[in-house]
Amino acid sequence: MDIQFNEVSYTYQPNSPFSHQALKNLSFSIKSGSYVAIVGHTGSGKSTLIQHLNGLLRPTAGAIKIGGFQHQAGAKTANIKDLRRQVGVVFQYPEHQLFEETIKKDIAFGPRNFGVSDEEIERRIPDVLKAVNLSPDLLERSPFDLSGGQMRRVAIAGVLAMDPKVLVLDEPTAGLDPRGQQEVMDMFLDLHKRKGLTTILVTHSMEDALKYADHVIILDHGEKYMEGKPSEIFVQNEALQKVQLDVPEVIQFIQDFNELFKQNLSYQGQTEQELAEEINKLLRKEEPTDE
Amino acid sequence: MSSIIIGQYVPANSVVHRLDPRAKIVMIFCFVVFVFFANNTLSYAWLTVFAVASALLTQIPLRFIAKGLSPVWFLIIFTFILHLFVTNEGTVLVELFGFQIYSGALIQGVAISLRFFLLILFTSLLTLTTTPIEITDAIETLLNPLKKIKFPVHELALMMSISLRFIPTLMQETEKISKAQASRGVDFRTGPLKDRIQAVVPLLVPLFVSAFKRAEELAMAMEARGYQGGEGRTRLRELVIVKRDWLAMLAFALVIAGLFFFRY
Numbered sequence: 001m002d003i004q005f006n007e008v009s010y011t012y013q014p015n016s017p018f019s020h021q022a023l024k025n026l027s028f029s030i031k032s033g034s035y036v037a038i039v040g041h042t043g044s045g046k047s048t049l050i051q052h053l054n055g056l057l058r059p060t061a062g063a064i065k066i067g068g069f070q071h072q073a074g075a076k077t078a079n080i081k082d083l084r085r086q087v088g089v090v091f092q093y094p095e096h097q098l099f100e101e102t103i104k105k106d107i108a109f110g111p112r113n114f115g116v117s118d119e120e121i122e123r124r125i126p127d128v129l130k131a132v133n134l135s136p137d138l139l140e141r142s143p144f145d146l147s148g149g150q151m152r153r154v155a156i157a158g159v160l161a162m163d164p165k166v167l168v169l170d171e172p173t174a175g176l177d178p179r180g181q182q183e184v185m186d187m188f189l190d191l192h193k194r195k196g197l198t199t200i201l202v203t204h205s206m207e208d209a210l211k212y213a214d215h216v217i218i219l220d221h222g223e224k225y226m227e228g229k230p231s232e233i234f235v236q237n238e239a240l241q242k243v244q245l246d247v248p249e250v251i252q253f254i255q256d257f258n259e260l261f262k263q264n265l266s267y268q269g270q271t272e273q274e275l276a277e278e279i280n281k282l283l284r285k286e287e288p289t290d291e
Numbered sequence: 292m293s294s295i296i297i298g299q300y301v302p303a304n305s306v307v308h309r310l311d312p313r314a315k316i317v318m319i320f321c322f323v324v325f326v327f328f329a330n331n332t333l334s335y336a337w338l339t340v341f342a343v344a345s346a347l348l349t350q351i352p353l354r355f356i357a358k359g360l361s362p363v364w365f366l367i368i369f370t371f372i373l374h375l376f377v378t379n380e381g382t383v384l385v386e387l388f389g390f391q392i393y394s395g396a397l398i399q400g401v402a403i404s405l406r407f408f409l410l411i412l413f414t415s416l417l418t419l420t421t422t423p424i425e426i427t428d429a430i431e432t433l434l435n436p437l438k439k440i441k442f443p444v445h446e447l448a449l450m451m452s453i454s455l456r457f458i459p460t461l462m463q464e465t466e467k468i469s470k471a472q473a474s475r476g477v478d479f480r481t482g483p484l485k486d487r488i489q490a491v492v493p494l495l496v497p498l499f500v501s502a503f504k505r506a507e508e509l510a511m512a513m514e515a516r517g518y519q520g521g522e523g524r525t526r527l528r529e530l531v532i533v534k535r536d537w538l539a540m541l542a543f544a545l546v547i548a549g550l551f552f553f554r555y
Contacts, residue, residue: 016355017301056470081476089474096464097471099496109493113476144500158475 001067001086001165001198003030003053008062010048010222022048024222025062030215032067035192035199037213037230039206041244045222046202047092050168053200054087055080066166085114088164092171094155095148103146103154104139110162121161128157131191133183149180156184160191166198167191173208185212206248210234211269218243231267250275261286299359301419305350306535308420312429314536315417318543322413325547326406333553335405341546342413349420356412356419363411367404374400423455425528432530445521453509461502468497 010023022045030036040046051057052064055077063072066087071077091097100106107128108121116124129136132153138146143154156172169188173181189212192199203209209216210230218226218233220243226233234240237247237255247255254265254275263282270278302308307315322342329335346356380395417426431448438444469479472493479490 016358017303017351051470054474056473081478084474084476089471091467091471091474094471096497096501097468097475097493099493099500110475113478162475 002032002065003067003166003198003200004065005029005052006063006065008052008059008064010045010052010057011060012048014060022222023052023059026219026222026224028217028224028227030198030200032198033196034215035189035213036201036215036217037209038200038202038217038219039204039209039245040219040225043221044219044243046219047170048222049219050089050170050200050202053166053168054084054089081114085162086164087166087168088159088162089168090156090159090170090172092174093152094159094172095143095151097158098143098151098155101142102140103134103143106143106154107158107161110158114162116162124161124163128160131160131187132157133187149176152176152184164197166200168200168202170202171204172201173203173205188212206234206246207250210248210250218245231269235267299418300422301349301351301355303350303420305348305420306539307345307349307416309535310420310539311530311532311536312421312425313433313530314532314540315421316426316429316433318540319414319417321543321547323410325550326409326413328550328554329402329406330554334550335402337546337549337553338409339405342409345416346412349416351419356415360411360415367407367411370407371400371404374403424452427452427455428526428528428530445524449521457502457505460505461498464501465494465498469494 005026005028008023008026009021011019011021013019026045026049038046038049048057052059052071053066055069055071058071058077059073061073063070065071066083069077069079069083071083077083098106100109104125107125111121111124125139126136129139134150134153134157138150143151146154152172159167167188172188173184176184185208188199188201191197201208201213213230216226216228216230216233217224218240225243226236226239234248234251235255240247246252251267254267257263257279258265261283265278265282326338329338343353346353375392375396376390378396378399379391379393380399381393383391384394384397385392421429427448430451431444434442434444434447469477472490473479475493477490477493479487479494481487482490
């Protein structure tokens with residue numbers, strides 16, 4: 001689904017001493033099927049932004065179009081439940097939302113609320129379990145018996161079982177060990193490709209944004225600071241430093257390498273292996289002239 | 292949920308904010324008692340002027356206070372209507388749907404709901420202008436004499452400050468979980484009452500789980516930092532009564548004296 005933000009502003013507790021404007025005149029559009037990273041310092045409005053995507057918050061000014069849904073200031077949104085079925089949100093620490101007696105019931109909770117039939121749920125469960133890499137033996141166990149990482153997988157499975165068209169991820173790897181982080185991110189990339197999802201990833205990790213996203217939006221104090229292709233955004237060291245963001249390690253490495261060896265290497269999504277080979281080739285080429 | 296201000300502290304730097312919390316608690320306690328002594332128009336007007344003036348002194352916008360008391364408005368109006376229909380004193384004013392409304396009922400209704408309003412307004416000024424931690428400190432020192440009869444004053448104060456400390460945390464947690472569940476299709480706002488009550492289960496279970504987890508972590512953190520209870524513990528913030536507090540209490544005493552003057 002195409003998503004379009006048009007001059008969206010959001011103020012928490014307006015007309016009170018606690019009034020705080022979290023989003024200011026935000027406009028951007030996300031094409032259906034793209035993988036977008038939303039990056040920004042703490043308090044830049046990332047979490048507020050994603051709560052607009054499934055109608056948890058209504059803009060105090062401006063309008064949002066999500067597929068066929070109109071979500072705008074001062075008007076009731078039609079079919080909000082339908083919107084929530086199509087836009088699945090994996091919140092920060094999603095394992096905190098588990099509550100059912102068994103893992104199976106918890107995964108079925110979302111789709112059941114949206115009126116999906118029991119047979120269809122039965123059909124979906126093995127799929128989502130496989131997607132999050134959980135064993136079917138666990139289905140009848142209590143989610144509270146699991147380890148933190150497994151609980152997170154169950155919670156993610158619960159969102160995937162809703163079969164959303166748009167997947168919103170709010171720092172899905174926070175608090176996981178490095179290997180778990182890698183696995184979860186690879187899983188989302190796989191789902192994104194396999195199901196043709198529109199994926200929106202909120203993250204603190206420039207590495208993840210560079211590696212997975214094909215479009216980056218940088219927020220600063222509720223305003224759009226930069227927007228564009230990761231490979232173009234993440235080379236602008238000074239602009240990034242202004243909003244307390246770092247250049248991803250790979251890019252930093254390439255920049256240092258170019259400076260040290262007077263080379264002209266550029267980053268185009270190479271893996272570590274490919275990069276190493278390229279560097280190898282570049283440096284080898286130099287050797288004969290030294291002799 | 293966030294518009295309810297009962298128990299919420301609004302930071303500012305007014306005279307009322309800077310008063311010693313013990314002085315504030317004592318004055319409010321006295322006010323609560325003395326409201327019941329008002330018995331005529333003049334004495335009620337006197338107390339209303341005083342309460343509203345105190346509210347103005349806090350520098351918190353009146354509109355904000357009034358809006359925050361909105362859940363209580365319902366109770367006040369309900370009290371008023373109840374009195375209107377059940378009291379039968381004085382002369383009959385009008386007949387409504389077969390009920391007779393007496394002049395005495397009108398006066399009684401206004402008086403009781405005004406009393407109710409004054410109580411709520413004045414007591415909410417305490418929490419609006421005093422941080423929870425100040426209130427607990429004040430209660431602990433006010434209750435200190437009870438230590439003589441082995442009453443666990445410090446433990447009580449600690450329990451209070453911990454529960455106060457965690458109210459906003461739990462509110463945030465509730466909001467977070469209810470949003471997560473709403474995203475999974477739970478509808479807390481519409482539908483039959485039975486469904487809405489059932490919708491609370493996915494909210495309460497995670498909330499309890501996290502509350503227990505938090506309690507355990509807090510206990511562990513306190514032990515790790517060598518907490519052993521009140522014995523021999525000194526304070527970071529010492530409460531000291533200054534001239535300002537004496538003046539405020541003197542002014543308050545004059546207001547109460549005025550009340551007894553107007554009463555007759």
